[in-house]
Amino acid sequence: MDQLKRMAVFAEVVAAGSLTAAARRLGMTPSAVSQHLRQLEGALGLALLHRSTRKLTLTEAGARYIEGCTAMVAAARAAEQALERHRDEPEGELRIAAPIGFGGLLARALAPLRRHPRLTLQLLLDDALVDLIDARVDIALRAGSLPDSSLVARRLGSMGTQMCAAPAYLAERGWPGTPQDLAQHDWLGARPFGTATQSLVLHSDAGETATVQVNSRAQASQVTALHALCVEGWGIGVVVSEDDRRALADGRLVPVLPGWQLPDLPVYAVTPRRGEQPAKVRHALALLAAHFDLLPGPAAG
Known part of the structure; x- marks a missing residue:
């Protein structure tokens, strides 16, 4: 030297x-x-x-x-x-992993990054968790509770949820009038797989809390499949994707127990390393945080 x-x-x-x-x-x-x-x-x-x-x-x-x-x-x-x-300056390849339903959100939130010609974007959309190190992921978006790990998590915000079902399903099975009525209905998307019964904790607009056990009629590993099952009348599901919100807007799905909500889903940005981040990661994290700050409450997504 x-x-x-x-x-x-x-x-x-x-x-x-x-x-x-x-x-x-x-x-x-x-x-x-x-x-x-x-x-x-x-x-x-x-x-x-x-x-x-x-x-x-x-x-x-x-x-x-x-x-x-x-x-x-x-x-x-x-x-x-x-x-x-x-x-x-943001440059190189920015690799972001996220659930499938986050594709539209990422496209909007990260739109300002188009101004950086040396930057390319790779979105790894999968509802299954990916290994950030093996997949060379810079940022992973994750919703819900996080397992303990050595990864660095930053809370971006939360997503409101709403129970919904197809009009045909409700015409056949009837409309639940109280949270306890959900126990007599088919439920979609319970996790982990193999667990037929799921405990739901609901909160009302009046500040009440109710706990009810629901039975899974169908389960799927991706929100797109859960959306399709819900639209086709397999049971009651939870609005978590933009497809669900569009279906609510055009009447293919309707709200169930609109005065009761499940807890909001916290959304985190997870990075594989601590310390100083390259510009591409810093800029992306700032844009994502700003986007969640602007989201409306219950129907956010």
Whole structure:
């Protein structure tokens, strides 16, 4: 490493034209610069410069050597500038993992990143959890409670929920009038798989709380499948995706017990490492946090 520093000093001396000018640029004393040159020449066993009281000129060996030294310094500066851009300007590949229902949200929230031409975006949309390290994920969005882990989690906000069902299902099975009536209905999306019964804790607009056990008629690992099951009348589900909200808007789904709600789902941004993040991650996290700040309450998504 000392040899590389001496090579850089030699390149600076040649570029500056004198030891004094090079010392000024490097923040060193002229005697320290001269010592580095002597050590470099001693290590090489060749004189690199002709020194006189008026000027410095390259020896034949110096003329051959300076090209490599200059290239080394230029490469080091280019590497430093690349890291500065990485730190200060979003660039490279930004990999974000999220549940399938978050695709539209991510497209809107991250829209300002289009202004950075050196940045590319990869969205890994899957309701199953991915390994952030193996998949080289920069940010993962996760809803609900988080398992204990070494990952770094930042709460972005929450998503309101609403129970819903297809009109055809309710016409056949009847409308639940109280939370306890849900126990006589088919439920969609209970987890973990293999657990037929799920306990729901509901809160009313009047501040009441009710707990009811519901039975799963169908389960699915993806919200798109749960949405399709709900629209086709398999049972009562929970609005968690934009597809659900569109179906509510056009009447393919209708609210169930609108005066009662399940707890909001907290949404977290999870990153695999602590400490300083590159600009692409910092910018994305700021945009996501700002987006959730603007979301309305119960129907957010």
